[in-house]
Amino acid sequence: MPQVTLPDRDPVDVPAHTSLAELARNTAGTRAKRAVAAWIDERLVDLSHPIEADCRVRFVTPADPEGLDVFRHSSAHLLAEAVVSLFPDARPTIGPVVDEGFYYDFDHAPFSDEDLLRIEERMRAIVAEGRPLHRREISADQARELFRDNRYKLEMIDALPAGETITVYEQGNRAFVDLCRGPHVSDLSRIKAFKLLKVAGAYWRADARNTMLQRIYGISFEQPKELRAHLAAIAEAKKRDHRKLGRELDLFSFHEEGQGFPFWHGRGTVIYNELANFIREECRRRGYTEVRTPTILNEELWRRSGHWDHYADAMYFVDIDEKPHAVKPMNCPGGLLVYRSRLHSYRDLPIRQAELGLVHRNELSGVLHGLFRVRAFTQDDAHVFCTHEQLIDEVVALIDFCQYVYQTFGFPPAEIVLSTRPADCIGSDQIWETATHALRQGLERLDLAYRVAEGEGAFYGPKIDFDIRDCLKRKWQCGTIQVDFSMPERFDLTYEGPDGHSHRPVMLHRAILGSLERFIGVLIEHTAGKLPLWISPLQARVIPITERHHAYAQEVHRQLADAGVRVAVDARDETLGKRVRAAQLEKVNYILVAGDKEMEAGTINVRTRDNVVHGAVTVDELIERLRQEIACRALV
RNA sequence: GCUGGCGUAGCUCAGUGGUAGAGCAGCUGAUUUGUAAUCAGCAGGUCGGGGGUUCGACUCCCUUCGCCAGCUCCA
Numbered sequence: 200m201p202q203v204t205l206p207d208r209d210p211v212d213v214p215a216h217t218s219l220a221e222l223a224r225n226t227a228g229t230r231a232k233r234a235v236a237a238w239i240d241e242r243l244v245d246l247s248h249p250i251e252a253d254c255r256v257r258f259v260t261p262a263d264p265e266g267l268d269v270f271r272h273s274s275a276h277l278l279a280e281a282v283v284s285l286f287p288d289a290r291p292t293i294g295p296v297v298d299e300g301f302y303y304d305f306d307h308a309p310f311s312d313e314d315l316l317r318i319e320e321r322m323r324a325i326v327a328e329g330r331p332l333h334r335r336e337i338s339a340d341q342a343r344e345l346f347r348d349n350r351y352k353l354e355m356i357d358a359l360p361a362g363e364t365i366t367v368y369e370q371g372n373r374a375f376v377d378l379c380r381g382p383h384v385s386d387l388s389r390i391k392a393f394k395l396l397k398v399a400g401a402y403w404r405a406d407a408r409n410t411m412l413q414r415i416y417g418i419s420f421e422q423p424k425e426l427r428a429h430l431a432a433i434a435e436a437k438k439r440d441h442r443k444l445g446r447e448l449d450l451f452s453f454h455e456e457g458q459g460f461p462f463w464h465g466r467g468t469v470i471y472n473e474l475a476n477f478i479r480e481e482c483r484r485r486g487y488t489e490v491r492t493p494t495i496l497n498e499e500l501w502r503r504s505g506h507w508d509h510y511a512d513a514m515y516f517v518d519i520d521e522k523p524h525a526v527k528p529m530n531c532p533g534g535l536l537v538y539r540s541r542l543h544s545y546r547d548l549p550i551r552q553a554e555l556g557l558v559h560r561n562e563l564s565g566v567l568h569g570l571f572r573v574r575a576f577t578q579d580d581a582h583v584f585c586t587h588e589q590l591i592d593e594v595v596a597l598i599d600f601c602q603y604v605y606q607t608f609g610f611p612p613a614e615i616v617l618s619t620r621p622a623d624c625i626g627s628d629q630i631w632e633t634a635t636h637a638l639r640q641g642l643e644r645l646d647l648a649y650r651v652a653e654g655e656g657a658f659y660g661p662k663i664d665f666d667i668r669d670c671l672k673r674k675w676q677c678g679t680i681q682v683d684f685s686m687p688e689r690f691d692l693t694y695e696g697p698d699g700h701s702h703r704p705v706m707l708h709r710a711i712l713g714s715l716e717r718f719i720g721v722l723i724e725h726t727a728g729k730l731p732l733w734i735s736p737l738q739a740r741v742i743p744i745t746e747r748h749h750a751y752a753q754e755v756h757r758q759l760a761d762a763g764v765r766v767a768v769d770a771r772d773e774t775l776g777k778r779v780r781a782a783q784l785e786k787v788n789y790i791l792v793a794g795d796k797e798m799e800a801g802t803i804n805v806r807t808r809d810n811v812v813h814g815a816v817t818v819d820e821l822i823e824r825l826r827q828e829i830a831c832r833a834l835v
Numbered sequence: 836g837c838u839g840g841c842g843u844a845g846c847u848c849a850g851u852g853g854u855a856g857a858g859c860a861g862c863u864g865a866u867u868u869g870u871a872a873u874c875a876g877c878a879g880g881u882c883g884g885g886g887g888u889u890c891g892a893c894u895c896c897c898u899u900c901g902c903c904a905g906c907u908c909c910a
Contacts, residue, residue: 293909302908309839342910355910365910378910399905400838407906411838414905446846455883455901563836565906745867772867780871794869806870 202253213250220246220385223258233421234258235389236269236382243269245334245382261421271301273332273384274393274419276368278303280375281321282415285314291377292351292403292412300396300418306351307413310398315415319395329388330371334381336364345376351403352378392426393419396433441723442569448728448786450736451570459567459574461716466736469765470719471577473734475555477607477832478579478712485600487551487581492533494557498523503689504532505659513560530556530580531683531708535690538584543694548704549585549593555715556580570720571675577715583707584692587633590705594641594663594680597709601665601678602645604711608722608731609834613665613677615647618655625658626684634682634705635661659685665711667721675717681708728786729808733829737787739766741803742778744794746770751798755791755818762822763829783808789825 200212203222213222219239223231223246236243238257239250243265250256259266275294278301282289286307294303310318337345339356342365346352355378359365368379370387384390395417403409420426437443445451450467453460463471482489495517501507506514506528515526527533534552543550559575566572585593605613617638620631638661642649649663656662665678683706686692693701712718722730732738739759743752752768759766769778775792782790790806797803802815816824827833 295909297908312840352910359910367910380910397904398839401906402837404909405907407837411906413839416905453902458901565836565838568903742870744869747867774866774868774873775870776868777872778870783871790870792870796869804870810871812870 201250203250204255206257215251216249218246219244219248219250219256219258222250222256226258230260231258233260233262235261235266235273235384243382245332246385247334248382268296269382270384270390270421271296271419272379273387274390274417275301275303276332276370276375276377276379276383277322277325277387277390277393278318278395278415278417279305279377280325280370281318282307283375284325285317285321290349290351293355294377300416302414302416304401304403304412304414306403306410309400310413310415312398315395315398318415319393322393322395325370325374326388326390328371329386330374331386332383333369334383335367335369337367339365341365342367342378346378389421390419392421392423393417394426394430436724439724439727440569441571441720444723444728445569445720447784448736450723453569458564459562459572461570461573461575467719469736470722470730470734471715474712474715474719475577475579477734478553478555478604481600481604482551482553482581485551485596487553489553489555490534490537492530492537492554492556493527494559495519495524495526496533498525500532500536501525504535505685505689506532509658513562515559515561526559527556528558528560530554530558530578531582531686532690534580534582535686535692538582538692539690543584543704545586545694545696545702548694549583549589551581551583553579553581570716573714573716576717578710579712579715581709583709584687584694584704585707586694586702587705590634590637590682590707591640591644593707594637595644597680597707598641598645598647598663600709601680601711602647605665605667605677607832608725610667610721610725613667614674615642615649616652616655616664616666617642617649618652618657618662618664620661621654621656621658623658624656626660630684631661634684638663638680638682657681657683659683675713675721677713677718677721678711679709679713682706683708730786730788731832731834732788732825733832735786735788736765737767737782737785738764738825738829739789739791740782740787741766741768741791741793742775742782743768743770744775744792748793748795748798752793755793755803758818759822759825762826764822764825779806783810789821791821 200214202210202212204210205226219237223234234246236245236259238259239248239254261267261270279291279294282305283291289305289307292304292306294301342356343353345367346356356365366379366381367376368381368383369376395415397416399414400411401414403412418429420429448466449464450470451464452462454462479489510528514528517524517526534554537552538550555577557575557577562572562574583593619635642663660682662679662681664676666674667677668674687703687706692704694704696702741752741755743749749770752770756766756768769782771778779790786808788808792804792806797815800815802817803821804815805813805821807813
């Protein structure tokens, strides 16, 4: 009899061919009862899988990441059955699990929102029937016969390596059969908490030249309360959408007259400037110089830099004196000309040259998205020119700079990705090795967790990316540190070494916020518009209770304004409650109420955005407190 | 760029072929307020633009512009 070992248990003997489902039934513990699949040694399999030999078994439940994937993958099959039963001419294609749920793509005319509701209803009916999911192995010929009227499945079957076992999953009485590697839950009735979220077009194999399919997105959970929590989180995310808050808080706007080009209003400009000042201040502390290079430069420069070949589609062009010019999509060529404008000694290096450069890129109209994806934005760019020996120290300093900045805003740790040498690249093996090693060393010296993306580096060098996630869990590239072997060659950059000969410096590109615009968008969503005091456009508002307190309110205003606080008086002829409410909605950090008591005592009554009334403090004390909070860029 | 959805007052939204509505915001007045909405009045729209069908179009059709979602996740 095969011997089965479960985690933390004594091995047991079971009769040959015992299924994992039977084993689960005979095993105490909720883990086995909740199982959707199981690991047999190194293989994740269905619960119907028979035990034939000695093995280790670990049941997985929807609480495990791989179990949740199985659960959602089965949910996608459930969706597919519902769709084909309601729309018999729909051809299912693929239905994978994604980060946030699952989807299934169908070749069919577009589905409406009403269709989605009907499909969901049908899914519930199928769940109520409580049908089992059966795995079956078939030959390639049988598979071709079974899916003869589905060209997508046929294409997939043909793409499978010869000799590979082909499996299909049948739902109940062959009500629906799908080509699938599995594993799956054994019973569709397990899937009780699900919701179809949206429908959208997507291309077969993600290629715009192929047929446009209809993609239905859904989410499912084992427990209804998990689904409720997820839907509530989506609703909260919608409330925090920076496009909505940007309009409500009067920060920025977009206009037909310039699609994808943000207009910064007075309040938004405060945020933008504070952010830029923060970066400038940190650059100063870290030994950078700041430069400014032109927005428009001639075509020859862009050919020389290689942007023309790799980037022309995204560039804007303009003729000046009948000579072709381009609007800069990146700052580096300008920065390189600055470096080349004089001779450099090894004693000058490293040169850290920052530029808050406004770049323009012609993004496809369909991908524009608030401040997250625009056609003109400011990069907090910098180029570091150094010797090979200085490379690691510079990389460490850059990573540290990034971490410091993200920390200042209280972002959860960014996802760090090291991208290595791609197939198509320039530079010798040795130079790639040195550079990749430097980036790796930098990350390891700071003891940071990172993911390696093999072959994802730029053609001109390896890089480290810092990705942060917005409140909808979408990932946005933020900081980047790139080693560049190409530009110093193309522009023949040199420095005089101690040996009296010319040497080629190493060049690093880096951006920390990436795009100031995008970063502000992320920050707005992250804070739900309640910005930290130092970067907040409305730091304080004085509210006199009645007309007789107006003069005192003005006096308090003057003192705060003199101390550099962004403050205003709301002396409108409205009730106190209404003006407090207005200040709350505008996310003013400090609401300062002035009435008889305050006027008499020379104090002000402090209320903060968290609905807490703190009581009266003297104006001097308040100023001191705000000064400190601003100076240390406090998060609260 | 492609596919689908949506464009009505500054904002949020009603209005399915027969004279364009509400709340908030704005303005005027009353009210002088102790911590998230005082009351009353007034004003505000070429129903995104253009074309068509119709006696008549916010409503139906075509077209165009903009916005929104998706277009990486591989049986």
